[in-house]
Amino acid sequence: MTTLPDAQGHFGRFGGRFVPETLMAPLHELERAYRAAGRDPKWERRLAGLLADYAGRPTPLYFARRLTEHCGGARIYLKREDLCHTGAHKINNVLGQALLARRMKKPRVIAETGAGQHGVATATAAALLGLECEVYMGAEDVERQALNVFRMRLLGARVIPVEAGSRTLKDAINEALRDWVTNVRTTYYLLGSALGPHPYPMMVRDFHAVIGRETRRQARTTLGRLPDVLVACVGGGSNAIGLFHPFIGDRRVRIIGVEPGGEGIATGRHGASMTAGTVGVLHGCMSYLLQDDDGQIATAHSISAGLDYPGVGPEHAYYRDAGRFEFVSITDEEALEGFQALTRLEGIMPALETAHAVAHAMRLAKTLPGSKAIVVGLSGRGDKDVHVVAKALGREVK
Amino acid sequence: MSRLATTFDELRARGERALVAYFTAGDPSLAETQRLVLEAAARGADVIELGVPFSDPIADGPVIQRAAMRARERGTSVARVLETVATLRAETPVPVVLLTYYNPVLAFGLKAFARTAADAGADGVIVADLPLEEAGPFSAEAEAAGLDLVHLVAPTSTPGRVRLIARRSRGFIYVVSLTGVTGERRELPRDLEAQIRTLRRLTTKPVCVGFGIGHPDQVAAVGRLADGVIVGSAIVRLIEERAGTPTLVKDVGEFIASLKAPLRVRL
Numbered sequence: 001m002t003t004l005p006d007a008q009g010h011f012g013r014f015g016g017r018f019v020p021e022t023l024m025a026p027l028h029e030l031e032r033a034y035r036a037a038g039r040d041p042k043w044e045r046r047l048a049g050l051l052a053d054y055a056g057r058p059t060p061l062y063f064a065r066r067l068t069e070h071c072g073g074a075r076i077y078l079k080r081e082d083l084c085h086t087g088a089h090k091i092n093n094v095l096g097q098a099l100l101a102r103r104m105k106k107p108r109v110i111a112e113t114g115a116g117q118h119g120v121a122t123a124t125a126a127a128l129l130g131l132e133c134e135v136y137m138g139a140e141d142v143e144r145q146a147l148n149v150f151r152m153r154l155l156g157a158r159v160i161p162v163e164a165g166s167r168t169l170k171d172a173i174n175e176a177l178r179d180w181v182t183n184v185r186t187t188y189y190l191l192g193s194a195l196g197p198h199p200y201p202m203m204v205r206d207f208h209a210v211i212g213r214e215t216r217r218q219a220r221t222t223l224g225r226l227p228d229v230l231v232a233c234v235g236g237g238s239n240a241i242g243l244f245h246p247f248i249g250d251r252r253v254r255i256i257g258v259e260p261g262g263e264g265i266a267t268g269r270h271g272a273s274m275t276a277g278t279v280g281v282l283h284g285c286m287s288y289l290l291q292d293d294d295g296q297i298a299t300a301h302s303i304s305a306g307l308d309y310p311g312v313g314p315e316h317a318y319y320r321d322a323g324r325f326e327f328v329s330i331t332d333e334e335a336l337e338g339f340q341a342l343t344r345l346e347g348i349m350p351a352l353e354t355a356h357a358v359a360h361a362m363r364l365a366k367t368l369p370g371s372k373a374i375v376v377g378l379s380g381r382g383d384k385d386v387h388v389v390a391k392a393l394g395r396e397v398k
Numbered sequence: 399m400s401r402l403a404t405t406f407d408e409l410r411a412r413g414e415r416a417l418v419a420y421f422t423a424g425d426p427s428l429a430e431t432q433r434l435v436l437e438a439a440a441r442g443a444d445v446i447e448l449g450v451p452f453s454d455p456i457a458d459g460p461v462i463q464r465a466a467m468r469a470r471e472r473g474t475s476v477a478r479v480l481e482t483v484a485t486l487r488a489e490t491p492v493p494v495v496l497l498t499y500y501n502p503v504l505a506f507g508l509k510a511f512a513r514t515a516a517d518a519g520a521d522g523v524i525v526a527d528l529p530l531e532e533a534g535p536f537s538a539e540a541e542a543a544g545l546d547l548v549h550l551v552a553p554t555s556t557p558g559r560v561r562l563i564a565r566r567s568r569g570f571i572y573v574v575s576l577t578g579v580t581g582e583r584r585e586l587p588r589d590l591e592a593q594i595r596t597l598r599r600l601t602t603k604p605v606c607v608g609f610g611i612g613h614p615d616q617v618a619a620v621g622r623l624a625d626g627v628i629v630g631s632a633i634v635r636l637i638e639e640r641a642g643t644p645t646l647v648k649d650v651g652e653f654i655a656s657l658k659a660p661l662r663v664r665l
Contacts, residue, residue, distance in 0.1 A: 008531055008532075017532060018527045018528060019456075019527055019529065020457045020526055020529075020550070020574075021552040021555060021559075021563070022555075022574060023554075024530075024531075024554075025552075025556050025559065028556075170454065171454075174454050174456050178459075178579045181579060182577060182578040184577055185577065280501045280505060281499075282501065283454075283456075284527070291501065291505065293505065294475045294476055294502060295452075295476070295501040295502035295503070295505025296453040296502070297453045297454050
């Protein structure tokens with residue numbers, strides 16, 4: 001399994017490089033630079049140092065006692081990526097890629113962002129490493145994630161609202177790709193999810209795999225064995241693949257990705273491309289997509305901007321078809337319940353994206369005996385979502 | 399011999415260069431697209447590039463993005479675009495090359511798309527996000543159906559890639575003049591001449607240049623280097639401005655004539 005993707009970036013029939021010719025040579029150049037960096041002990045030490053001293057790794061594996069008691073079944077553990085600098089797992093990948101941008105001598109980085117977490121992380125790394133930074137963000141997300149927009153601006157990044165299409169993450173990626181095609185000689189595209197053309201899905205996975213490696217080590221110490229189930233939310237799937245990947249060979253560990261069910265799969269207003277999508281090509285890779293019969297990409301819907309995407313990373317698609325990963329969906333309403341439960345019972349406010357994983361873990365824990373252990377990828381903190389939650393609960397925050 | 403090959407051969411024999419005129423199918427409507435294409439062919443367009451509207455056109459600038467959105471709002475599907483090609487083919491021999499992204503082709507089915515397009519009378523197809531490495535399966539279907547799969551060469555393409563693209567591209571070679579998306583630019587890129595010279599050393603296939611060309615003066619300059627000049631956004635922008643007015647077809651026809659004029663001059 002460590003041999004995937006193949007030389008052309010394919011995970012079975014998924015992945016690949018479906019981009020305009022202009023980007024092909026730059027993608028090859030990026031792949032070469034990435035592989036060379038991986039062979040450079042100095043570069044590796046620099047990244048490990050930043051992950052430890054700057055991002056705050058390793059993050060704890062925390063036993064959620066009150067949540068577990070509340071559910072009355074399997075023990076629930078939280079892999080606390082919300083404690084990373086900038087408040088989410090996104091920083092793992094961003095530090096790696098920003099160091100790569102420096103190594104490739106690209107003075108400017110661009111990024112797309114949905115919830116704003118990847119944008120904030122990119123703006124942070126750009127500030128740290130002295131890079132010029134521009135972030136594309138769907139205009140609707142700019143409205144619902146105003147706090148993160150201001151954080152990016154404070155960090156010195158330019159936030160460019162994207163008015164095209166559905167005005168969300170999908171359109172932000174379109175615009176970032178157009179920028180990259182135009183400024184490819186001077187610009188590094190710092191893609192934030194485990195999707196896009198090869199080598200991005202591989203690189204993003206590798207940079208986040210630290211989550212799963214730490215979890216293995218910590219589970220051995222605290223549980224004396226590997227966990228029984230891993231649960232993580234999946235939009236593009238970056239935190240999920242990071243947690244899951246080091247466990248793929250451990251057949252006894254169940255791996256579950258949680259997709260945004262939005263207002264319910266039956267309503268058609270959701271972002272569950274594994275549950276309700278078909279195979280197609282979007283943003284440079286082949287994977288499962290939400291699309292109509294004519295191959296036009298559908299608009300996703302989710303209360304969480306970070307999951308509001310009509311596709312999913314190609315490696316997830318591969319392991320879904322291989323029967324290794326399971327996928328379920330959680331509605332907006334259930335995610336809000338998960339958000340409130342974790343906040344009230346543990347004093348941990350998860351991001352709305354993360355709340356999808358929490359909600360499913362709670363549901364699953366009730367069906368399993370206390371001897372079983374579930375690890376939830378607690379991918380991000382929820383401060384950014386307080387306004388959205390207040391609105392959904394019919395309150396107003398001034 | 400394919401209609402594209404015949405067209406370029408005849409133009410070469412006359413010392414002319416081709417005007418390749420782009421239209422987004424279904425903007426402002428498929429009926430208008432038909433009238434516009436027939437007028438363009440009558441006023442000097444040698445090859446018609448017909449864009450299949452797609453929801454996420456990452457290689458296109460704002461003008462063609464808006465056109466695709468208008469066309470989709472009017473319910474322009476792949477099947478209806480192909481029907482339009484068939485209707486056009488009954489009325490004009492002008493070569494038609496479809497320009498699309500890969501996902502609509504995948505959704506239609508690679509074999510079904512290639513066959514239906516060829517049966518409708520399309521001559522070639524350009525897939526904006528399908529580089530050589532991924533083109534194998536569709537290339538095989540296109541070839542079997544007798545549809546020319548045109549590959550693009552970019553300013554960033556390495557010499558090795560340029561050689562392969564020159565070998566595999568059929569009908570003509572599409573030279574992307576600049577790093578960027580479609581749309582008009584004030585000036586032509588400086589390295590264009592070198593880019594075309596490199597290609598000429600590798601191939602005798604027709605070379606057409608697109609992206610950023612919208613003014614007759616630019617067409618004239620590129621016409622001195624290439625076998626064909628592709629104009630898209632400038633035409634689509636004019637259609638956007640004149641849509642719904644009685645002079646739409648006539649105005650676009652006149653613009654086409656002004657673009658073709660410098661390409662008629664014998665070299």
